[in-house]
Amino acid sequence: MQSIVHVVLAGLSNGMFIWLVASGLTLIFGVLGVLNFAHGSFYMLGAYVSFSLVRALSPHFYLAMLFGPLVVCLAGWAVERWFLRAVYRLELPYQLLLTFAFVLIFDNLVKIVWGAGALHPPPGLGPLEGSVEILGRKFPIYSLFVIAVGPLVALALWALLERTWIGRIVRAAASDREMAAALGVRVPALFTGVFIFGTWLGAVGGALAVPYVGVLTPGMGESIIIEAFIVAVLGGLGSLKGAFLGALVIGVLNAFGTRFFPAFDMALIFLLMAAVLLVRPRGLFGVARS
Amino acid sequence: MILELDRIDTFYGSSHVLQGVSLAVAEGEVVALLGRNGVGKTTTLRSVIGLTAPRAGSVRFQGQELRGLPPDAIARSGIAYVPDDHRIFPTLTAEENLDIARRLSPRRGAFGKAEVLELFPRLGDLLRHRGASLSGGERKMLAIGRALMAGPALLLLDEPSEGLAPLVVAHLTEVLERIRREGITILLADQNLRFCRRVCSRGYILEKGRVEHQGTMEAIWGDPAVVTKYLVV
Ligand SMILES: Nc1ncnc2c1ncn2[C@@H]1O[C@H](COP(=O)(O)OP(=O)(O)O)[C@@H](O)[C@H]1O
Ligand SMILES: [Mg+2]
Numbered sequence: 001m002q003s004i005v006h007v008v009l010a011g012l013s014n015g016m017f018i019w020l021v022a023s024g025l026t027l028i029f030g031v032l033g034v035l036n037f038a039h040g041s042f043y044m045l046g047a048y049v050s051f052s053l054v055r056a057l058s059p060h061f062y063l064a065m066l067f068g069p070l071v072v073c074l075a076g077w078a079v080e081r082w083f084l085r086a087v088y089r090l091e092l093p094y095q096l097l098l099t100f101a102f103v104l105i106f107d108n109l110v111k112i113v114w115g116a117g118a119l120h121p122p123p124g125l126g127p128l129e130g131s132v133e134i135l136g137r138k139f140p141i142y143s144l145f146v147i148a149v150g151p152l153v154a155l156a157l158w159a160l161l162e163r164t165w166i167g168r169i170v171r172a173a174a175s176d177r178e179m180a181a182a183l184g185v186r187v188p189a190l191f192t193g194v195f196i197f198g199t200w201l202g203a204v205g206g207a208l209a210v211p212y213v214g215v216l217t218p219g220m221g222e223s224i225i226i227e228a229f230i231v232a233v234l235g236g237l238g239s240l241k242g243a244f245l246g247a248l249v250i251g252v253l254n255a256f257g258t259r260f261f262p263a264f265d266m267a268l269i270f271l272l273m274a275a276v277l278l279v280r281p282r283g284l285f286g287v288a289r290s
Numbered sequence: 291m292i293l294e295l296d297r298i299d300t301f302y303g304s305s306h307v308l309q310g311v312s313l314a315v316a317e318g319e320v321v322a323l324l325g326r327n328g329v330g331k332t333t334t335l336r337s338v339i340g341l342t343a344p345r346a347g348s349v350r351f352q353g354q355e356l357r358g359l360p361p362d363a364i365a366r367s368g369i370a371y372v373p374d375d376h377r378i379f380p381t382l383t384a385e386e387n388l389d390i391a392r393r394l395s396p397r398r399g400a401f402g403k404a405e406v407l408e409l410f411p412r413l414g415d416l417l418r419h420r421g422a423s424l425s426g427g428e429r430k431m432l433a434i435g436r437a438l439m440a441g442p443a444l445l446l447l448d449e450p451s452e453g454l455a456p457l458v459v460a461h462l463t464e465v466l467e468r469i470r471r472e473g474i475t476i477l478l479a480d481q482n483l484r485f486c487r488r489v490c491s492r493g494y495i496l497e498k499g500r501v502e503h504q505g506t507m508e509a510i511w512g513d514p515a516v517v518t519k520y521l522v523v
Pocket of ligand 2: 328331332333374448
């Protein structure tokens with residue numbers, strides 16, 4: 001029992017990182033209609049930039065965590081404004097090809113700037129270092145913090161989209177960009193804004209991962225983007241609610257897999273995805289897109 | 291003239307749909323675009339609002355050249371567009387569909403939410419409903435209401451009477467008359483000649499992307515040769 005609770009908690013905190021990447025991915029897909037394969041790269045860049053800032057701004061960890069993702073937003077801006085915008089009209093394979101190119105570009109950028117080897121940030125963050133006892137076993141405080149951040153981000157996103165004017169405009173443009181434009185929405189600028197915001201979400205995930213993962217590698221974007229894709233497909237492409245629940249399920253399932261069937265933990269996830277897609281081809285909360 | 295199209299050419303990809311369309315609408319007029327299916331009525335309206343921008347010719351609105359401007363800038367200059375398929379935002383409520391138009395427009399006209407609900411009392415019961423749950427007729431009213439909320443000087447209506455029951459068409463006729471009395475100019479595309487005769491003063495008849503005939507609605511209505519050649523299926 002005790003170990004199961006710990007596995008669930010560890011799974012939830014892992015799931016929150018997947019959620020942060022999947023939320024940006026989902027938002028960008030839902031509004032722009034682009035599947036951004038490079039979204040994991042923003043997570044990676046968020047981690048690396050924040051790592052460097054944590055060192056440079058030490059002991060002001062929080063400033064580093066705040067500014068790191070903002071720096072990555074510049075990369076998001078450049079990608080959307082100068083490259084993606086040109087392929088909105090094209091078929092999905094072209095978009096995937098372009099965004100996949102950015103995966104390679106950002107991987108190499110990281111290798112050039114930070115080196116190809118692994119970096120080892122110290123665990124924890126200021127007052128969030130250390131652990132608390134849960135059912136007689138120690139659990140990192142920082143993981144609890146991460147578990148709290150995920151739902152807060154979900155709640156904030158929901159409020160932003162459903163309860164604010166910018167959210168309504170985003171939803172309008174997501175469902176019908178032509179009509180939105182005909183009513184006065186500057187759609188290209190809106191798309192850039194949404195892409196930057198999605199980038200920020202992924203980069204925040206990366207920044208939060210710095211004191212958590214123990215090791216930064218140039219391939220860390222790829223592993224998380226695969227999980228985020230699975231989550232997005234499982235939840236229904238474009239559905240934030242689906243992405244959130246999907247991330248929780250995948251996170252926890254992954255933790256159980258690693259704990260009890262380490263030989264084939266990813267197989268468990270793919271099995272679940274196949275099973276869900278057999279019953280619901282559009283995912284848990286997917287809707288038909290025109 | 292509030293709107294002047296001068297020999298515009300509009301394409302879908304490589305297909306040359308509008309071939310030198312010219313027309314003019316005076317302030318306060320209600321003008322019809324007539325013609326059978328596929329002659330280019332919708333494309334003409336889309337050319338004005340900028341959704342399929344003409345590649346040649348000029349579109350002047352209140353003396354300003356619109357060709358080359360993006361649709362959002364054209365909308366803000368005072369033109370509102372009601373597409374034939376309404377294009378209500380499905381995930382927004384009816385009320386949000388109305389409010390968003392006002393929110394996005396820098397202009398204020400005679401029609402606010404109260405006035406729109408007075409024009410279409412039925413919408414009052416539907417304000418909290420999502421756009422996706424409305425019927426075709428309800429969407430049509432909402433789309434006209436949404437366009438009015440933007441405070442336009444010129445209203446573009448695509449097939450406003452299509453698919454409506456005769457009683458509803460009669461109501462729409464009154465609504466358009468009220469809109470006109472507030473000083474809003476209307477350019478509409480419709481295949482219902484009887485309806486156009488009641489609401490429009492003049493008409494342009496399109497055929498294969500060109501203006502083939504123009505005149506007052508009475509003259510068009512009274513010319514059986516024109517009606518059978520260009521309008522009756
Ligand atoms: N999106 C499109 N792509 C290619 N051709 C189109 C498109 N929309 C309309 N057309 C063609 O343009 C011509 C004019 O269409 P349209 O303006 O919709 O006519 P109308 O509104 O008078 O029925 C038709 O031949 C139609 O097939
Ligand atoms: Mg048409």
